[in-house]
Amino acid sequence: MTAAQWMACCELQRVEALALLREVAGLSHATLLAHPDALLGADVAARLQEAALRLHAGEPLAYVLGWREFFGLRFAVSPAVLVPRPETELLVEFALQRIAPQGRARILDLGTGSGAIALAVAHERAHAEVWAVDASEDALAVAAQNARALLPPHRAGGALRLLAGDWFAALPPHPPRFDIILSNPPYVAKGDVHLEMLQHEPQLALVGAAGGDGLADIRRIVAAAPAHLAEGGWLAMEHGYDQAQAVRAMLCAAGLTAVGTQPDLAGIPRMTFGQRPVEGR
Incomplete structure (x- = not known):
């Protein structure tokens, strides 16, 4: 599966999908624009799917990522x-x-x-x-x-x-x-x-x-x-x-x-x- 295909089928808001691709797959927005056909490894695809399921269940994106920016600083967060x-x-x-x-x-x-x-x-x-x-x-x-x-x-x-x-x-x-x-x-x-x-x-x-x-x-x-x-x-x-x-x-x-x-x-x-x-x- 390519990154573009995953984005099309993940049923997440675009900002959430891009955040997961950046954090889990290491693909920046610029990379995705330049290489939408970038292939996702099986382990990366599985982790993306797990993260997407957590978001579909209503868990905040910050908990899924493990961090949130506040006052220009990156804070670790948990439930x-x-x-x-x-x-x-x-x-x-x-x-x-x-x-x-x-x-x-x-x-x-x-x-x-x-x-x-x-x-x-x-x-x-x-x-x-x-x-x-x-x-x-x-x-x-x-x-x-x-x-x-x-x-x-x-x-x-x-x-x-x-x-x-x-x-x-x-x-x-x-x-x-x-x-x-x-x-x-x-x-x-x-x-x-x-x-x-x-x-x-x-x-x-x-x-x-x-x-x-x-x-x-x-x-x-x-x-x-x-x-x-x-x-x-x-x-x-x-x-x-x-x-x-x-x-x-x-x-x-x-x-x-x-x-x-x-x-x-x-x-x-x-x-x-x-x-x-x-x-x-």
């Missing part, structure tokens, strides 16, 4: 972690805007998963001290793998700290204050119709242990965050399309100021933030 999404890059951009290129800052990423947010910040700000928390040991193993791949050795094992536990409870006794706390927490309501399309991704990372209206974990984070923020420090959180007003109200009730919401590229209110006041101002 232990959510697939990083472009809208989550808002959190990284928020942090980078508040840390000078050579500046020092202490960052906390709550619910790090693959480590996408924490590692993107650490990659861009060499002098930042980045802490990352997740309740899943399997997720932290993926984050550690990505740290080794994406950061210099002294960063992967030094200025980046990976901690297992339930939100702020994962921190050691008498932890330092943080200049920026970032989080993409579970925010999908239990029973939401969209969960069926996300069945291959970790449900704990989508709806959280408490379930409910999708705001339970956000409430817990917001309530505890001021005690962990340095004066003038920021909390920024991703949330659902219809949750911005509720999250802004929580931040205001927690005593944070400069509260606002930023939309994603689709214009959907996606990230809400607030700042701990500086005493005496």
Whole structure:
């Protein structure tokens, strides 16, 4: 079978078929255009078929490939972690805007998963001290793998700290204050119709242990965050399309100021933030 014949019969979207040919068969799009009659070996054809069946079953392309690009970096992913999404890059951009290129800052990423947010910040700000928390040991193993791949050795094992536990409870006794706390927490309501399309991704990372209206974990984070923020420090959180007003109200009730919401590229209110006041101002 040629590559062109496989593409014609695989019944996948073109972008998915091209991705599989690139990753499994080592055939780039340019090569396919120049040599559509390139023959596929029996072992390659079998692996392509296996990958195609996984996609037909609804498994995300990122899991089939084993990686996903986020903020220009290639992150290993597995069903232990959510697939990083472009809208989550808002959190990284928020942090980078508040840390000078050579500046020092202490960052906390709550619910790090693959480590996408924490590692993107650490990659861009060499002098930042980045802490990352997740309740899943399997997720932290993926984050550690990505740290080794994406950061210099002294960063992967030094200025980046990976901690297992339930939100702020994962921190050691008498932890330092943080200049920026970032989080993409579970925010999908239990029973939401969209969960069926996300069945291959970790449900704990989508709806959280408490379930409910999708705001339970956000409430817990917001309530505890001021005690962990340095004066003038920021909390920024991703949330659902219809949750911005509720999250802004929580931040205001927690005593944070400069509260606002930023939309994603689709214009959907996606990230809400607030700042701990500086005493005496």
